[in-house]
Amino acid sequence: MAPSRSRYSTTRVKACQHCITAKAKCDRKETCGRCALRSLTCSYPGRFREPIVDSQHSGNSENWENSNTSDTLDFEQSLLQTDAPADLHFAPLDLVCPINSDDIKNRWLNSYVPLPGQSPKNYSQSVINFVYRMLKSYASTVIRGRLPPFIHPMQQSLVPLSTCFTLVRICDPLPGNVSIAADILQREMTRLYEERGTYESIHLLGVFQAYLIYSMVLFFHLGPSMPFLRQAMINLQEIACATSREGLVCAAEQRGALPKWESWIMAEAKRRTLYTMYFLDNVLSAHDGLTTYLGTELRGLYSPSSKYLWQADRNGWEQSYNSHLAEWGSEPFRLDELWPFPDGISEEEIKRQRRRVDRWLEDVDEFGTMLYAASSCTHGG
Template sequence: MKTSRYATSRQKACQHCSVAKAKCDRKATGCSRCAKRKIPCVYPQTRSSKEKSPSQGGPSPQSPDSIPDSLVPSFCGLPPDSHSEAWTEPWAQPVGQREHIRTASSNTLTSNPISFKKTELDFSNLELFCPINTDEITTRWMNPYIPVPGQTIKQYPSGVSSFISRILKSYTAVAARGRGTLPFVHPSQISEQPASSPLTTCLSLIKICETPLPGSEGTAAMVLQREMGNIMECHESYNELSLLGAFQAYLIYCLALFFKLHQGPQNQLRSAMMNLQTLAHLSSKQGLMCVADQDRTRPKWEEWIVTETKRRTLYVMYLFDSVLSTQEALPTFLATELLGLPSSASKLLWHARSRSEWEREYNIHLAEWTDKSLTIDELWPVPPDMDAPDIARRSRRVDHWLEEIDEFGTMLYAVTSCTHGG
């Protein structure tokens, strides 16, 4: 059957220049306009009219061991460091699949409805503190093997375990598809991260997991694991915001390995979880709460963004750890090391589009929560020594929190309520 003359795009400029109707110099490593703006430079997939299909005697399909460079998005300004090595890994797809990947790669998470101006946010000189012992985070993987006095086993009903698994799987799909935003990645992070940052690299590289071909999962896993190795090699040089992004990126890679590429705990995933908990420990140690929280005053927006995002990422990591433990028939323990940390914030605060909007909502939050914000342990089992008035007060606080939360908070409540009651 003859192919339509319009079946393949004749667009010559890169995606961003085409949308802006600007002149594109079409450099092989990325056009000058995209390089100046430090944004991904993606060219549309074109196919020569003289190209022959295998049935017509043309070149045979590439083997799974070879990957054309055209499949990898070109990142302008990407330094020739360890991060850039991940983009040279081999990855093979048929032409139709190749065109699909190129189309998807242009739909990055930067196109979400909440936009931020870089000049509006300043993530330097943040006043944060950590109220918990983060050493217990980095050694959590040992809990099933080395019992510690005072540990409380958490028995997830089978339905709750399935619910957690499905929710985390959906997060992986959102990242791989490149549409929408993850509930533990704040929209401002996308605009603030440079093109070569771990998080930006992750949100582009993870798209190879959207529809992997049968039998190609191992190659895709190798690509992700190489970038995970780069993160662990470079994490000591990251500043606070980059370390948070590295923590999030490593978590997203782990989720993709498990849910998309079916790499179980026996396939080095447990080792990856140890590294993930190390990153969680280092990032958390730099601060999980704002200093202003101690005085019940309003912090800087940037301080709130960093601490809220860290805690959300931390909670997702703990849920994923429970999924792995359940699959291996290992016990899951109550995360008592997180005692006192705030639970997820309100939807209006998380989705605030500007500083003025966020400050207005936070002032309302302070007026309504005169004591302190709801903490994560208030969603756990009621302590046996808590009297009736305190139980009633705790119930009212949870009800108040439920009035304000977004879908992430709803998920947390569903898990804790169905597990512990209340």
């Protein structure tokens, strides 16, 4: 019996997804005028653009891909907020980069040519196993059509992410021929890397997040020993560098003032994505028998925000952020406050630092909890 067709396959689509949600008139062009005006990705229910398949794979690969993506036509892109409120404006963004982003791009060299003063991360096997399982769960979350904790629901970098979320569904269930699935993802990764210079701002962050997700799916679900992965990590760190260079912190955050919501979303999502990449780099290095080092180049960046800020809508976020300012002012909790205490620190300063850790832990979500658990089990404190 022939497989059932999508519920949209016999229905004439009269409007794109954005216009349907907004109950607005749609001119039904490939990119409708309303979406073009708002810089939105215009998509029509039931339409799916297949990724290009090389001629050498045009047989089994294309047939297999079509059969395994037929169920993704009605993919819940609402999870990515393709219908984000029209009052969201991701430009201009008042972001700054308080660190040397080039150190992120060059991080892969540290395992081969350690820099003076670098501190090895003496991860125990149990910590490596813990981080491995957590990152694998993030990859599985995306494969099953849900958001991982480093992608904010209001992000609008739709093209890289919606394509990514659709493609990785070919791993649910895991295909018998994983090499074909891996080839499809690798070619999309290559395309993103080659075109990275054409993206900026929110869309460049989407490229970073999509490339990270593809890397995790390849490692955790399709083959951890692929030679492609080490080069992919080098490429990923270069994309991370470009994304970070455009800003990792809101200028208002540094002043202890209320930032624009969209600016904060960008900064927080960038930091979470960056920290996830560092964890993946640690797991890959451990898998390859390489030494991992403390990411001192990230010193001064803020730790993951509270779940109340991350999960809030605009009104709830402003209220929560005002409470956050009353608590933390211009000294938000920093990532390096989870690292080993510096030499010569006083007992009083240690107590103060532990009180800040305790206060931060009261409000963190599962991402912050994971980061704390890995840091605490490695560094103590």
